[in-house]
Amino acid sequence: MDPTDWQIVRSTPLFGTMPQEVAVSVIGNQTVTVHRKGEMLFQQGESANSFFVVLDGWVKLYRVTPDGAEAVVGVFRRGETFAEGAMFIGGRYPVSAEVVTSSRLLRIDGQTLRRRIREQPDLALSMLASSSYHLKALVEQIEHIKLLSAPQRIADFLLRLCPVREGGCTIELPYEKALIANRLGMKPESLSRALGKLRPLGVSVDRENVTIVDIALLKQFIESTERGDEGF
Amino acid sequence: MDPTDWQIVRSTPLFGTMPQEVAVSVIGNQTVTVHRKGEMLFQQGESANSFFVVLDGWVKLYRVTPDGAEAVVGVFRRGETFAEGAMFIGGRYPVSAEVVTSSRLLRIDGQTLRRRIREQPDLALSMLASSSYHLKALVEQIEHIKLLSAPQRIADFLLRLCPVREGGCTIELPYEKALIANRLGMKPESLSRALGKLRPLGVSVDRENVTIVDIALLKQFIESTERGDEGF
DNA sequence: CGCGGCGTTGATCTCTGTCAATACTTGTGG
């Protein structure tokens, strides 16, 4: 856990707002672990004893149905925390977690966390803020699935990846397209075609590289008459 | 706030697990309000100063897009709390709330809640548990939209309304079908037709009354080869 | 060089949305 890691941890909604010494008291001597693509962190239904901070890489959270179908409910990256909530609802993870890219994670023990919360009520407020953050993300995801078409959802996905606020840019898709598709609630084939439909709006795709001519066009596209494509 | 109300409050995930005196200290002299169908409680983006316990009736939470389309993300009933999380994420409600049935609500002030949390760290743990409960509900909703067909989603909706664990029963739909449809991510017309498709599985509908011959059939239907209908 | 995973493309099908017409229910006012 080098200084850069600390910087990342302090950039999270959870640890970013609390006094330095409180953060230290929680993270103290927690373990940093490295994982390879495909590793499982925990499975839906397992008892939840810890949560995670992503220091590097990507981790997906998903639900599996009795017959094996997967629904990705979130993909987390450097500077994000996940599974904080699980430890408080019956102590069971409601989702499964798998590393989708070589990753470095900080694992934080639930036992010690609870102890710290009792000593430091403000810590609880931070946890609540973080929890609310995830709540909001899920609500937005539901909104998108219900109200936006596939091309619009990808447009939104791309926008969130953009480092700039206006103009154009080139971004690299962070993980496999099949996973992006699942995350957005569609099939890989649909993702391909939907990306094709964004071409007229200045989006060109070459392997994992996507270049966007003008962000504003995409923003406008997302807000254009729900579920309808261009035209009117 | 009569004894029955207290019983309801104590049945929530939030107030059910804490010591009596802590619950009293929070709820103390909070106000009970009555509302008629159609009343707005708050709007997405407003600053969040309180959260609610439903004592009677139904309340819907939804998102609206710039051009007015609605996506219902939750409908809450007697014994449920909502908007607890909002007060901790930038203090703004991420959703709008509207009463969909004549209702009685208990409104709990955020200021006093925060104060109590600092005095009573355990209270924070209860809040976290409640928050996680909502998190889980949203995750399940996403799973359902992504993996289940319209008829399967209604089947699930009906099952959650059933008071019995096995056999058959008759239930009354708690609110308008248009709202049920939106809640399940479909149009009213689709709801009608989807209910029709459940007929062969022993579901008959007459106005707002639904009778189910055998719960087990529906359960099986929901788990049958994702998105596919019966047979193969 | 050949194999396997991943992504694209094409043809077709199915589900759900859309638009429109029709009951049915409820509430209002004469």
Add this chain to the structure above:
DNA sequence: CCACAAGTATTGACAGAGATCAACGCCGCG
């Protein structure tokens, strides 16, 4: 008490989005 209007639910015909199935191309890797 009835006529009428407005809101709500159902039904039909149709269109479109996305899923499915299958084939193919591409790239990395042994």
